[in-house]
């Protein structure tokens with residue numbers, strides 16, 4: 001695989017600090033933005049939550065539109081329910097990708113880092 005062509009990995013030493021959790025890891029475990037696997041997974045999970053909120057907000061908008069503008073009859077209500085479910089599902093996926101993309105672009109430093117020293121909350 002390595003044919004001598006320089007890659008982005010050549011710019012870094014073997015051990016690199018993850019920009020999000022500040023753990024020093026083998027550079028093969030980090031991606032181009034210097035995020036480790038755990039940080040990518042955590043960011044994905046957070047984006048998934050935000051995605052569901054976005055999807056529900058989008059679905060609510062669709063319900064309002066169907067209710068107020070289209071004014072459906074009871075006859076095909078199952079079809080409208082299916083439409084709304086599909087809208088929430090698709091909205092969730094789109095919102096999740098947008099949120100994750102924003103996280104990647106902002107590339108905030110040390111958001112998953114655990115501060116050294118005494119645990120937060122003080123003495124119990």
Ligand SMILES: [Zn+2]
Pocket residue numbers: 018019020021022023035036037038039112
């Ligand atoms: Zn990390």
